[in-house]
Each structure stands twice: as structure tokens, then as C-alpha cells.
Amino acid sequence: MRQLLDELFNEIGRRIGLDGLSLDEDNTLLLGLEQELFMTVQWRDETQTLLFNAVLCMQPCNDLEKLQALMQTNCVxxxxxxxxxxxxxxTDHINLSQVVSITDKSxxxxxxxxxxxISTSAAWHERLNSTAPLQMDWQHSASAAAESSFETLGMRV
Incomplete structure (x- = not known):
């Protein structure tokens, strides 16, 4: 499976101009997305899946209203x-995670x-690091979900 992963990432790398894009010896790929935002891609051999993870906010979060809003967003x-x-x-840092299958080999x-x-992580990174309170607007999220554009899901813009 590791050979397939390397082939998939190499193909992606060639298309986006990053030749040699691949997992390291620990089955991990670290991508810098923008200032203070990065993501990891981790191959999990036991489940034959990738785990995408981005640290969205480097400050510990103990804001109950923010946590409640994020948990509501998780439903969508x-x-x-x-x-x-x-x-x-x-650390109590806020992460965004996704388990990804590669069974289609594409x-x-x-x-x-x-x-x-990446686009979802970038949008939420910006929003969570803003000084404005996190206010959810579920009317906005319904139209965003219908259009499969949920980068700003539930955010009042």
C-alpha cells in the first residue's frame, strides 16, 4: 500500500509543481499552508486510511461558547x-481532522x-484566530452545505 501512496502523492505533486511529494519514513507528510497554519497527512496502516489534521488555533481553548459552536458545526x-x-x-489547541480512504486509488x-x-482549514484558521466572537449563522450554513461549499459553514460573514 505504501507504494500506491507514494505514486498517488507523486502524481499530485507533479500536477501542482511539487516534485517528490511523498510521505516520510514515519508515514507522515507535513504541509505548510499559510502563516501559522500547517497540516499533517498520516498513513495509518492498521486502518489503511490517511488522517488529515490541521492545528487551527495555537492558543489553548477554554471558551465554552466557542467550543459549543464548534461542536454544533461538527454535526454538519x-x-x-x-x-x-x-x-x-x-495542548487544548483546536484541530480539524478527517479520515480519508484511498480505496479508489485515484x-x-x-x-x-x-x-x-486545505481550504476549509484556512477559512476556519482565519475565523478562529480573529478577535471577533465566533457567532454561528445556521441560515448561511444551509445554503453553503447545499452548494457543497462548507469552508465557512455556519460563520456569519
Whole structure:
């Protein structure tokens, strides 16, 4: 399976101009997305899946209203998209995670999932690091979900 993964990431890398894109010896790929935002892609051999993870906010979160809003958003993100917010148990940093299957063996499908995860992470990273309170607007999220554009799901814009 590792050979297939390397082939898929190499194909993606060639298309986006990053020759040699692949997992390291620990089955991990670290991608810098923008200032203070990065993601990891981790191959999990025991489940034959990839785990996408992005640390969205480097400040520990103990804001109950923010956590409640993120948990409500999880209902929509996990329904059909498989993404969810979580807290790192060691740091209380807010993460966005997604388990990704490669059973279709398509680098195009993997690239689409990666791009969607990156754009969603970037939007939520910006929002969570803003000084404005996190206010959810579920009327906005309904139209966003219908258009399969949930990068700003539930955010008042």
C-alpha cells in the first residue's frame, strides 16, 4: 500500500509543481499552508486510511461558547464530509481532522479531498484566530452545505 501512496502523492505533486511529494519514513507528510497554519497527512496502516489534521488555533481553548459552536458545526461537517473539530488533549489547541480512504486509488480524488480540507482549514484558521466572537449563522450554513461549499459553514460573514 505504501507504494500506491507514494505514486498517488507523486502524481499530485507533479500536477501542482511539487516534485517528490511523498510521505516520510514515519508515514507522515507535513504541509505548510499559510502563516501559522500547517497540516499533517498520516498513513495509518492498521486502518489503511490517511488522517488529515490541521492545528487551527495555537492558543489553548477554554471558551465554552466557542467550543459549543464548534461542536454544533461538527454535526454538519461530519455528515457527508467526514471532517470534525477536536481538541488536542495535551495542548487544548483546536484541530480539524478527517479520515480519508484511498480505496479508489485515484490521485485526482485524493487531491480533491486534500484541496477541500486545505481550504476549509484556512477559512476556519482565519475565523478562529480573529478577535471577533465566533457567532454561528445556521441560515448561511444551509445554503453553503447545499452548494457543497462548507469552508465557512455556519460563520456569519
Amino acid at each position: 461537517l461530519t455528515h457527508g464530509y467526514g471532517m470534525s473539530f477536536n481538541l488536542d488533549p495535551a 490521485s485526482f480524488t485524493l487531491q480533491e479531498k486534500l484541496e477541500l480540507f
